[in-house]
Amino acid sequence: MEAMSMIRPELVCPAGTPASLRTAVDAGADAVYCGFQNATNARNFSGLNFTTAEMRGGVDYAHDKGAKLLLAINTFPPGGKTDLWKSAIDDGVCFGVDALIVADIGVAEYVSQNHPDQRLHLSVQAGASSAEAIQYYCESFNIKRVVLPRILTVKEIKAIHDEIPCEIEAFIFGNIGMMAEGRCSLTNYITGVSTNMDGVCSPASHVKYEEDKARNLMTKLGDFTVDCFSCGENAGYPTVCKGRYLVDHREEPYYAFEEPVSLNLTSLLPDLMQAGVTALKIEGRQRSRAYVRSVVSAFRKAVDGYMAGENPELSGLLALTEGHRETAGAFGGKKWR
Amino acid sequence: MDPSHKSRLQNLPRILFAPLPLPLLEPILSKVVCTISRNRPELTNRLGVHKYKSFVIDPTNIPFALLLQPNPDEPSLRAYRRNQLPPHDARIAGTLLTLLDMVDGKLDGDALFFTRDLIVEGDTEAVVCLRNALDDIEGSIANDIADIFKTPGRAALAAVRRIKGEQHGSYEHDPA
Known part of the structure; x- marks a missing residue:
């Protein structure tokens, strides 16, 4: 492959804890994204995320090593309860974060009115998947980058790129969410906790694992059985969208929404880079340092290899995928199953 | 590795520890948990309300399980035969080396769960919180111990790590 003439894409990596942030930066992340320990971010899981002091330290660590810190404030504040979101924004700006990742138009408006010089990215949670929608956000709130939902082909991404005035960030690895992002209410329906306002999909407080003596595993969310895995069968996350259900037209339980599988766009990286994608995003703030170290270093090597005109060999990430299965999802074509 | 050799190595701790009277472990385990609690306060800070929970840490290839109560005011780690375990909030089970590698940030808890190498029972939120809190600890807790x-x-x-090295490593792209 010939060396590419385009701009080197930014590798945007997850950090659920300060230790993960340092691991990601040391493994070659150009930018890390993270959130506070509250409902202002969409990975509001127990034991995860940053205190204000840790966020300040994270910004310093990233900047000292030449990396950026992107602060996710990407949930939707309930009516009349916006103080927490405003406080998170003010803290982030004060600490010198390189960008705020937002989804809610009220949150975006607060930033553009009160911190007009602060760089804004549009979260995948905003679900902006058309050039018209993205243009609206850019014109209204001076959005500089959009994180695209994982429902578009590379060809569609290229077409959007040609019509919008901002950068594009695309997911390349990790949990795949093909539900309407930012609009999914499956968790809310079952648990009363909102993915979009509380920041928790399938809250662990409502998850139960029951394994019998033969090592058959049943996963439950609230009162609903999400899946049953026989002994030795690979398991997935206990999310409703990846559950296996009895449906009328099938004799056996069936993955009626999505399957437990991870996104891996290794093979499509050159296509994404040529389509004008500015930033490549790795999902997984809920994952461990081991995951961050392995995935970030692998994609660092891949991106650098492609930019140098090489064909880097990428393997070994299957061990980290959900259900030990991977897919190019919608990026490779609309038929992802 | 030959599967029978791997199986023998996995069962080695069970054989080595079988004759061990558990009361002999009490002062050792007490020293371990008190030292970690004192030296790693960020662990209990990150645990929040779950620091008052009780966790069974169950290395499936040794003949006893551990009951961890991380409450910083009175941290406790005790060994029990599996049929004598007191009531607890959650249980985390896997082979000794799997658990050690996860605690040391070399293996990913979610990936271990996907492959069924990690068993979680009881209060899932407490387990997730403990996993996240341990993952934020840099350096090696095993080395600390x-x-x-x-x-x-x-x-x-x-010696344990030599055995581990024969069994498996961390993920392929792990530069560590």
Whole structure:
């Protein structure tokens, strides 16, 4: 492959804890994204995320090593309860974060009115998947980058790129969410906790694992059985969208929404880079340092290899995928199953 | 590796620890948990309300399980035969080396769960919180524990890691 003439894409990596942030930066992340320990971010899981002091330290660590810190404030504040979101924004700006990742138009408006010089990215949670929608956000709130939902082909991404005035960030690895992002209410329906306002999909407080003596595993969310895995069968996350259900037209339980599988766009990286994608995003703030170290270093090597005109060999990430299965999802074509 | 050899190595701790009277472990485990609690306060800070929970840490290839109560005011780690375990909030089970590698940030808890190498029971939120809190601890807790017992401790850990090295490593792209 010939060396590419385009701009080197930014590798945007997850950090659920300060230790993960340092691991990601040391493994070659150009930018890390993270959130506070509250409902202002969409990975509001127990034991995860940053205190204000840790966020300040994270910004310093990233900047000292030449990396950026992107602060996710990407949930939707309930009516009349916006103080927490405003406080998170003010803290982030004060600490010198390189960008705020937002989804809610009220949150975006607060930033553009009160911190007009602060760089804004549009979260995948905003679900902006058309050039018209993205243009609206850019014109209204001076959005500089959009994180695209994982429902578009590379060809569609290229077409959007040609019509919008901002950068594009695309997911390349990790949990795949093909539900309407930012609009999914499956968790809310079952648990009363909102993915979009509380920041928790399938809250662990409502998850139960029951394994019998033969090592058959049943996963439950609230009162609903999400899946049953026989002994030795690979398991997935206990999310409703990846559950296996009895449906009328099938004799056996069936993955009626999505399957437990991870996104891996290794093979499509050159296509994404040529389509004008500015930033490549790795999902997984809920994952461990081991995951961050392995995935970030692998994609660092891949991106650098492609930019140098090489064909880097990428393997070994299957061990980290959900259900030990991977897919190019919608990026490779609309038929992802 | 030959599967029968791997199986023998996995069962080695069960054989080695079988004759061990558990009361002998009490002062050692107490020293371990008190030292970690004192030296790693960020662990209990990140645990939040779950620091008051009780966790069974169950290395499936040794003949006993551990009951961890991380409450910083009275941290406790005790060994029990599996049929004598007191009531607890959650249980985390896997082979000894799997659990050690996860605690040391070399293996990913979610990936271990996907492959069924990690078993979680009881209060899932407490387990997730403990996993996240441990993952934020840099350096090696296993090394911390070995250092408590000076040369014999370090030698024992080195032996365990040699066995681990024969069994498996961390993920392929792990540069560490």
